[in-house]
Amino acid sequence: MKNLAFGILFLVGIPTFLGAEFVPPTQTPIYPAVDTGSNIGFSKNYSSFSFFGGTPISPPSGSFIDSEKDYDRALLDRILLGDIKRNIAGMPALSTYDRPMYRETGLYGIETEFGWTDYIGYGFTxxxxxxxxxxxxxxxxxxxxxxxxxxxxxxxxxxxxxxSSLAFLSAHFLPNKKFDPFIKLKAGISFPSGESVHARSRDDYNARNTEMTNGRGLVLGLGIGMNYHFNSKFFYTLEFYRQSTRIYSDQFTGRVLNTFYAQFGVGIRLAMGD
Incomplete structure (x- = not known):
């Protein structure tokens, strides 16, 4: 009887004792990291790299285009006055003359930007x-x-x-936000070239070619747009960009080309800490 009581005590008490003694310590549950948003958007420690492409939203303008159109108008006047009577196939010149068209074919580039303060940045394009x-x-x-x-x-x-190679200053109005409106002021230098560029309103047949030579330019640009940071690493950008380039070359001095683009791009944020 004593042995039976001892056996019951052993079967009931020892597991209870062992369970109390060897329960593993409580551990903190492990969950996937959650992006709290503190690294979203523009800030003082921000840096990024992006690619962009632009589509024109207005025809090119300025004295560079005006000078080329002066050549076109002078050619038409000479045809109407009978100074130029034929095309190169021997047909009447007026019957085959067509009015010229000028168009931008796009703007493409890369850009890097750094935060100076939570509201001011700088970079290179x-x-x-x-x-x-x-x-x-x-x-x-x-x-x-x-x-x-x-x-x-x-x-x-x-x-x-x-x-072109440009430096810029930028102003950001909503730091650490997904929607990041900005203004950029750009300045730099360009290295232009071109075919069939006219130094005056009539062709110079003593010239060896009509390509622009020793082209160089000074560039000013203004951009207004918005970045959308859909997470802490990547963002989209939309920018309306107006640029004016003062062009110098062997054929002419100081002609201006004005262009206007809607730019679309994608970028990656390089610095993650704030």
């Missing part, structure tokens, strides 16, 4: 743009007593291309 023209020119012909003849059909020509 490297970009390229071009302008094409669909138009006709004149050229000397051996036949018909060395007359000048107009080309038969308009030809698509790249009259301007540049690569």
């Amino acid at each position: 490297f970009q390229g743009q071009s302008v094409n023209a669909v138009r006709q020119n004149v050229q000397k012909q051996v036949h018909f007593l060395l007359n000048e003849d107009v080309t038969t059909l308009p030809k698509d020509r790249q009259v301007y291309f540049d690569v």
Whole structure:
């Protein structure tokens, strides 16, 4: 009877004792890291790298385009006055003349930006743009007593291309927010080139070619837009960008090209800590 009581005590008490003695310590549950939003958006310790492309939202303008259009108007006047009578195929010049068109073909580049304060940033942009023209020119012909003849059909020509390096200051109005509106003021230098660029309103047949040589330029730009930081690492950007380039070359001095783009881009934030 004593042994039976001892056995019952052993079966009931020892597991209770062991369970109380060897219960593992309580551990903190492990959950996936949650982005609290403290690293979202622009801030003092911000840095980023982005790619962008721009589509034109207005025709190119300025004295560079005006000078090229002066050539086109002078050519049409010479055709109407009978100074140029034929195209290079021998047909009447007026019947095959078409009015020229000028268009930007886009703006593309890369950009890096750094935070100076929670509201002010700075950075650098490297970009390229071009302008094409669909138009006709004149050229000397051996036949018909060395007359000048107009080309038969308009030809698509790249009259301007540049690569620019710019620095900028930026103002951000909502730090540490997903929606990040900004203003950027840019300045820098460009290295332009171009085909069929006219130094004056008539062709110079003594010139060896009509390409722009020793092209260089000074650039000023203003951008207004918004970044959308959909997480702490990546963002989209939309920017309306107006640029003015003062161009110098062997063919002319100080012609201005104005362009206006809507830019779209994607970027990555490089600095994560605030």
